[in-house]
Amino acid sequence: MTDTTQASFSVAPQGVGVVSPQCARFTELLHLRSGGVIADYELVYETYGTLNADASNAVLVCHALSGSHHVAGTYADQPNNVGWWDNLVGPGRPLDTNRFFVVGVNNLGGCHGSTGPSSINPATGKPWGPDFPMVAVVDWVHAQARLADMLGIHQWAAVVGGSLGGMQALRWSMTYPDRVRNCFVIAAAPKLTAQNIAFNDVARQAILTDPDFHGGNYYEHGVVPRRGLRLARMLGHLTYLSDDQMAEKFGRDLRGDSLKYSFDVEFQIESYLHYQGDKFANYFDANTYLLMTRALDYFDPAREAEGDLSAALAVAKANFTIISFSTDWRFSPARSREIVYALLRSGRNVSYAEIDYGAGHDSFLLDDPHYHAVMSTALEGVTV
């Protein structure tokens, strides 16, 4: 009996449980960086925990390329649909919902419920498709700020994100310096390199040249550019993993007992990539993929200060936690250090952790104990 009781104490803390997405509609014009305008849009979001009386405990979690508002928990009708950062968010977890009111939001242009290319354009009664305006990271930040207004949150206790989500967090600290007390920029970069852009370009070209893309109007043709999306995801996924991790997980293991000497799947790594690509092509919208990768390409906040990132960051007031992963070669630690040095030069308060972890760029989604210990410590220091 005693053993059982002890055992029940030692299990991992429970997550946030069953959650429900909500939807907010905005009818005020949103002027976009591209020059475009969105007049009427919806954002789908989820919240975990309870907003305190003075709304000082709210944390915004920004998603990356293929993420969504579904950060944590499961759905009543989809018990296996676990939020993409569930290991981080919940009672007793680093983003402790006993203390924080956590908000996840699907970005404008997304394909998980917020207004995007697959939504109906009220002006035409048809899906937006290629007419959906180009969205930039700063546009998402403005849209998120309106959601914050609607929720009664004047200042976020923290804005947190990994990869493209980290870029949003960084942008928040510069665009709304008074509205962010703490900023967590994880596995990110201050801007893309030529190589980063090149990988995005190949992925986009796979989609754009798929005959089923139909110039972005595939909805009307009753098809999706599956081949292109599949290739884009295979390539993306491959670059999110580390060489060592792939070697350990797959190596040169064969799918069958012996070589078949054909172009069918021979190696386990091929089987895995095809599975990931097929799965993605079944649910992700191709136009959204194009928009998200272009937002990555365009992100370069230092441009506004003639390339001087520390000058651009001088307006920021948040405390910064910057985290990188040793085996991330998409946004390597050197890229995070660029942010750290710029923050130090501009006199900001910054902590930096370089986590020795083997899972490549995707490390930020996993629950490495050192990584989560850093997150817990930093988040415990966030006053609410």
Next chain:
Amino acid sequence: MTDTTQASFSVAPQGVGVVSPQCARFTELLHLRSGGVIADYELVYETYGTLNADASNAVLVCHALSGSHHVAGTYADQPNNVGWWDNLVGPGRPLDTNRFFVVGVNNLGGCHGSTGPSSINPATGKPWGPDFPMVAVVDWVHAQARLADMLGIHQWAAVVGGSLGGMQALRWSMTYPDRVRNCFVIAAAPKLTAQNIAFNDVARQAILTDPDFHGGNYYEHGVVPRRGLRLARMLGHLTYLSDDQMAEKFGRDLRGDSLKYSFDVEFQIESYLHYQGDKFANYFDANTYLLMTRALDYFDPAREAEGDLSAALAVAKANFTIISFSTDWRFSPARSREIVYALLRSGRNVSYAEIDYGAGHDSFLLDDPHYHAVMSTALEGVTV
């Protein structure tokens, strides 16, 4: 006058000048690693320099994925068609044609004149297409050995290759140990990693899923899978360059004066990759691309010795020169060191140079002074 004379001495040595490809036909059955058989095939080749009386000065140059027999010089009717390793081969160049008789050969399965998928299958009167048997590195070595027989070359003074060409050189030293005195393995690896295979897989899937591929029978349909080939080359090319080199050469430079906020080309790196992809799709055969990448995937000579590369290399008798490049992340220096350590463990004579050069995997094609100095020194030591 004196100045002019001196100037004429200081210009770079001339290359091999105008050359002509030759064609050799073989009618003896060639049994392939895959179990397939080729009964009748041609190999296109070029030679530079003069074979000496005892045929002891012959050097075989093996080509990589997209290379050919046209290693050096130009063609009378195509003065701008310079061989892919012209900077290495010629009078006074590291592969000095005053000393050596250099042979370049287009591999079986290729698309530059040797029998391959785009050749007519005598059994059907139509292009081989997908019926062309899978070829492995060892098959190329056997085919090259027959060409050597035909040319009266019993033993190569050296077999030299970069990347997939380096794998052929390594394979030569193991399959025909008495026929190779010196073996140059440059920017290669003893086998592909999961990541290497994954990049090949994405490239192949781009071709295989192109609607114009028609299961490899595109010749009959009067089309080529351009979209797939273009993507494959863009991805390949991107991985042959180094991150630093791309940053230096392209950075985030825009194609136009300002951002257009569209999915058209915005950045110079996109323009460059599209150009490379389009150019390649205009001349390279898709089925050959599939075959060459599969030969890379399959290459793993240690398999024959239960994974022990040094045991597999114990049969070799050649002197080895192994060269890698600091910024090559496709086949990093660590991969070359695997070969070096295996050779040392098996008691072979091996020299190793790790060249600090910024051009990534493609460095082996360029004429970095340190690299060429190493090659010159090593080749000067080759007795003829």
